[in-house]
Amino acid sequence: MAHQLYLEKEKYRQWVKAGLGLGYLKEGLVPFCDDVAKQQHKDILDNIKQTNNLPNVTCGQCTLRTLQPDHLKIANNKCPLGQTNCNCCYTSGKIACPNNVCGFIYDNIITNHASTQPAPYWKNTRTQQWTGDPWSIAKCFINAPGYDQKTSAADTDCTGLLHVIINNKYFHNHIQCNLAGANVFSKVRQYRNEIFHSSTMELEQADANTYIDDMIAVLQDGKELINRKDAQDAVKKLEELKNEDFIVTTENMERVLRDIREEMGNLRKLTEGLATKDACEDLKRKLSALEFPMSQQSEVYAS
Template sequence: MAHQLQLEKENYRQWVKAGLGLGYLKEGLVPFCNDIADQQHKDILQNIRSTKALPSTVTCGSCQVDTLKPDHKPVGNAGFKVCPLGQVRCSCCFTKGKIACPNNICGAIYDYIVQHHASSPPAPHWKNSDAQQWSVDPWSICQCFINAPGYEQKQSASETDCTGLLHLLINNQYFHSHIACDVTETNNLFSKVRQYRNDIFHSSSLELEESEANSYIDDMIGVLQDGKELLQRSDAQIAVKKLQDLKKKDFIITTEGFEEILRQIKEEMENAPTKEEYEELKAQMSKLKEEIKRLQVEDSPQQKQLEYEKAKSESQKKLIEQYHKTLLQVPTIPLQPKSKKCSFNEIYIRPTIMREIKGEKEEIKEVKVKTMSEMFTKNGFPQKSVYVLGDAGSGKN
């Protein structure tokens, strides 16, 4: 029985690790997605203004996507019209009640979104976005590429979970030129990782085998190490380090870790498309809270040790910082203590030290000392006596 409880506890720990991994994955993707979204928005507006000879300051905040008339026109006869961009039930074919953008910009943005949606046929999720914001807010355009409900209130990449960010990377062709992975291939890495959130947070057992959890984490690392741009971004690689730490045997899940998992499940509940899924997640959250209470009792000695190690590490860090500010600061002019101070490392010059040794014919030779251990050891054994000779002020001390 004790072995079974330990096994369940370990599998639960692996499940929590995988959930924390999703949070770290999001941390690594948010800055990248924000930057590319800004670039895309700038390019869209420059292209439209240039093509239509519009003023560089023109914007619009009056159009609604449900009543907006696109710039493109349908093809076919009066009895059978189809969208030339391939969108099913496109507004271009149902123009009754549709209004052209008064500023001549939103219809062109609508066309751009359809043309750059990677699904076939293109299927932007218009309900996630507010067309009134298209000309001023980059993220409002990105929301159209998140093909799942519940993201209309997410006003930035930081408010969007990693599933939504992966939707954007997979569905937005503009983003494709910034990643090396071919997301159009079946079972590509980005699509696999997008599915992991459902696999993890819709698990009724709240358990994972270690090999499965580590496989999930490895794929998350693979996304953040995509060779086109993400691999070169420091923010993405900081997240990679956090993911790698999750796989260490001695990794300890803190109270903050539990709270992060609860936050993510709550976020899932907010985005739940059906009442059934909402109730399923609600029951899962209740079970998770009970599990946390149990583990906090069982792991209290471990938690205390973790808190002690954390406090010790912080004290060491503060002590080092204090040394750098005080003891390692010296006057630039030794005989004038009140002169401007700088770091000891900036003015220290390593002295040249020569060691006397006997040659084969008992002659004395001088050899430059390369390491300090050469001064204090001989043939691997410590020297009993060491004499240092030099002129005054040469740095013998």
């Protein structure tokens, strides 16, 4: 069959293996991220109950644009928590949470953001969901657009999951790796861009093995992941990818291409919100570079 011509190319098979590895990495991270996000959510609500002496924590009335934080600005109109363009600096039209809840959560998200100048990505979240949905808080730590409609860890790609782990100090308590500066979690996050945005869809075996080894290292982090069955089951799948006798099938190929098509669809939606014409044109060129080889392979796959 014609599609076998692609699978006979060694570098292409290595690229597919790396793409499959990203899927296995996500499988291993989802339950962990889900559990930690739920625990963080519970701790936040418990702290609100204790601090504000509330029997229950619920709201759903506040909006981010008009929410008045619990903290106050300091001299020279600066945020004491270090956030640029914080709501505390623009008090006109801001309204305190009527239930004494959302301002506390807003502050908690900022103080848990790991960047030097905390920069939660507020566009990914809806304030109205904070008290009832743990993932709506976790999404604030994904410093990239396109996750506003993601409703759970399982609904989020591995890049988004790695963003949550790297950018959320609460998650750092569950990770042995030092996530400040260069670290394997950040390296693997970059690998996904290199794999999915490759215009050649080819990879040297040594590079593919390096990517997979680092994915394994993420899932074997010594604090908690090393002891989680779901993470170690994913490690076994990743190790199988490195076996010489591992057969890359057309089903494997289509799974990776399907993931890339989904990302390309998300990127197209984002072009409308890009700030500059140059940025928009640059993204269109990148999409075009990917679409040509993908269209060729889709035709071959269908033959």
